[in-house]
Amino acid sequence: MHNPLTWLLTTLLLALPLTRLSAAEPAPEDLVIVVNPASGVSALASADAVNIFMGRYRRLPSGLVAFPIDISGGDQRQRFYWQLVRKNLAEIDAYWARLVFSGQTSPPLQVPDDATAVALVAQNRAAIAYVARSRVDARVRIVMALTQETP
Amino acid sequence: MPTHPSAASAPARWIRGGWLLALCAVLAPAAAAAEWRLHVGGFGTLGALYHNDAGLEYRRAITQGGSAAAGKLDVATDTRAGVQLNAAWSHALALIAQVVTRDDAHHGWQPQLSRALVHYSSDGILSVRAGRIGWEILPHGDSRDVGYAQLRIRPETEVFGTIPAETFDGAEATLQWPLPLGVLGARVYGGRTSDHLADADGNVSRVDAKLWGAHLDYAHGPWVLRLGSGVFALDQAARFDELVAGLRQTGEPRAQALAERLASRERKTVFVVLGGNYDDGRWQARALLARAEHDGISAPNTHRALLTLGYDLGALTPFVSLSAIDSFDHVQGTGLPDTPEYTALNAGAAAVQRAFQQDQSSLALGLRWDFRPRRALKVQADHVWLRGSTVATDARGTPDGSAEMTVLGIALDFVF
Numbered sequence: 001m002h003n004p005l006t007w008l009l010t011t012l013l014l015a016l017p018l019t020r021l022s023a024a025e026p027a028p029e030d031l032v033i034v035v036n037p038a039s040g041v042s043a044l045a046s047a048d049a050v051n052i053f054m055g056r057y058r059r060l061p062s063g064l065v066a067f068p069i070d071i072s073g074g075d076q077r078q079r080f081y082w083q084l085v086r087k088n089l090a091e092i093d094a095y096w097a098r099l100v101f102s103g104q105t106s107p108p109l110q111v112p113d114d115a116t117a118v119a120l121v122a123q124n125r126a127a128i129a130y131v132a133r134s135r136v137d138a139r140v141r142i143v144m145a146l147t148q149e150t151p
Numbered sequence: 152m153p154t155h156p157s158a159a160s161a162p163a164r165w166i167r168g169g170w171l172l173a174l175c176a177v178l179a180p181a182a183a184a185a186e187w188r189l190h191v192g193g194f195g196t197l198g199a200l201y202h203n204d205a206g207l208e209y210r211r212a213i214t215q216g217g218s219a220a221a222g223k224l225d226v227a228t229d230t231r232a233g234v235q236l237n238a239a240w241s242h243a244l245a246l247i248a249q250v251v252t253r254d255d256a257h258h259g260w261q262p263q264l265s266r267a268l269v270h271y272s273s274d275g276i277l278s279v280r281a282g283r284i285g286w287e288i289l290p291h292g293d294s295r296d297v298g299y300a301q302l303r304i305r306p307e308t309e310v311f312g313t314i315p316a317e318t319f320d321g322a323e324a325t326l327q328w329p330l331p332l333g334v335l336g337a338r339v340y341g342g343r344t345s346d347h348l349a350d351a352d353g354n355v356s357r358v359d360a361k362l363w364g365a366h367l368d369y370a371h372g373p374w375v376l377r378l379g380s381g382v383f384a385l386d387q388a389a390r391f392d393e394l395v396a397g398l399r400q401t402g403e404p405r406a407q408a409l410a411e412r413l414a415s416r417e418r419k420t421v422f423v424v425l426g427g428n429y430d431d432g433r434w435q436a437r438a439l440l441a442r443a444e445h446d447g448i449s450a451p452n453t454h455r456a457l458l459t460l461g462y463d464l465g466a467l468t469p470f471v472s473l474s475a476i477d478s479f480d481h482v483q484g485t486g487l488p489d490t491p492e493y494t495a496l497n498a499g500a501a502a503v504q505r506a507f508q509q510d511q512s513s514l515a516l517g518l519r520w521d522f523r524p525r526r527a528l529k530v531q532a533d534h535v536w537l538r539g540s541t542v543a544t545d546a547r548g549t550p551d552g553s554a555e556m557t558v559l560g561i562a563l564d565f566v567f
Binding site: 047050051056057058059065066067085086087088089090091093094095097098100101102103104105106 | 192194233235237239242243245247249266268270273274275276278280284285287291293294296297299300301302327329333334370372373430431432433435463465466521524525527566
């Protein structure tokens with residue numbers, strides 16, 4: 001029993017510095033939170049965004065029941081949650097595992113990319129999503145900009 | 152092990168949950184043309200643990216029939232799996248059914264219907280759930296089978312493993328109010344539960360009870376605080392008829408008072424819970440204090456406490472955790488002289504009281520490695536202090552003794 005455990009702990013400790021290494025990459029694009037122009041929302045506080053995307057209180061400031069949307073492709077989801085609540089994706093997934101498998105609430109709907117998210121927000125008065133600023137068009141309204149920060 | 156008189160047929164829990172599945176079956180076709188979204192998900196843990204403390208056996212909960220013996224690799228204690236079906240409609244209505252298999256009170260792996268509920272929330276302020284629901288008398292207590300959702304391999308045994316029920320059939324309503332600083336939530340619930348408990352010798356007893364309660368949650372930034380109270384009303388406490396009759400016949404007031412506390416009838420345990428989570432950036436912390444007061448002797452009067460700290464290093468999260476349960480109600484004397492005439496009564500009364508006391512604490516050190524999305528590997532070492540008999544882990548039959556043990560565990564958690 002000792003040998004496998006020793007091996008495992010050694011592996012984990014050796015893996016620790018590797019997890020902190022990252023190659024130099026171009027700066028990612030700014031993320032913004034967008035809503036439907038008919039939602040009645042012109043600006044969103046950070047606390048409201050946390051409440052909506054973390055399932056604490058799912059109402060827009062205008063009173064509509066919020067319909068949050070996650071982007072599953074790329075690293076956008078990871079950047080969004082780090083910038084919003086300073087949590088990595090494993091922690092976010094663990095958080096939702098508790099709520100989903102206890103039957104309390106459901107996570108945001110996941111869509112593959114910005115274009116799908118923008119299209120859904122444009123079609124649904126209560127939808128809310130985060131997308132790269134360059135993907136925003138006239139069909140949606142920016143209500144919050146996230147600060148550039150990466151894990 | 153005392154026996155509970157309200158035994159019923161083995162599949163009773165399935166039958167009780169069956170009407171909910173039937174409701175799901177009726178509702179689903181009726182709304183087939185609407186915007187139903189179906190999702191099948193699941194969770195599981197492959198766990199192994201080892202200890203080398205002769206005479207002691209380790210369990211993670213009183214609902215678990217098996218236990219890990221010294222010197223043997225145990226793969227049953229932490230291993231479990233569950234599958235859940237969600238059918239959601241227009242973000243307001245959801246039907247949820249979940250089946251879990253694990254080492255149960257009968258030391259078997261028969262799948263159990265662990266959730267079967269309807270969840271409705273039309274406005275984001277009021278939500279209602281009805282059906283088979285997890286009993287969250289303690290914060291996070293309704294997800295104790297979902298290893299991936301936990302920082303540790305298993306929820307703190309002293310705190311969560313000693314709760315006599317995990318689910319109930321009933322209803323709950325939750326109201327949420329946004330405040331200038333945070334969100335306040337209030338929940339009330341009530342229903343019935345029936346579960347099987349096992350003692351360290353593998354004897355199984357059935358527990359039928361009503362339960363109800365309420366709690367307030369306050370979430371602000373990284374903080375989530377909980378204040379709650381709940382009642383667990385056992386239909387009929389364990390029977391000690393001969394002992395009760397003997398104590399009553401003595402005429403001694405203290406013996407008679409003790410007999411009334413031992414008599415088998417409905418018995419209530421009242422829980423009061425104060426808990427909190429702090430989760431900001433790399434730090435996550437969780438603390439809880441709970442008091443349970445029982446109006447008889449067939450369950451202990453206890454204080455529970457836990458403190459767990461984790462620090463996120465990226466994929467790795469080391470953690471440390473302290474937890475304890477302590478019986479604050481000491482063994483009461485009968486008031487009878489220690490003469491041969493009363494020796495058996497005195498010994499019996501003391502033994503019964505000691506059998507329900509729980510005094511155990513543990514310190515856990517561990518590491519969680521999220522090596523892939525929705526996969527986590529954990530290692531954990533628990534050092535456990537046992538004082539006297541405890542329902543959770545002491546199988547030595549030495550109620551006056553104290554012991555220590557060190558348990559090493561490794562687990563692979565996943566969700567899909």
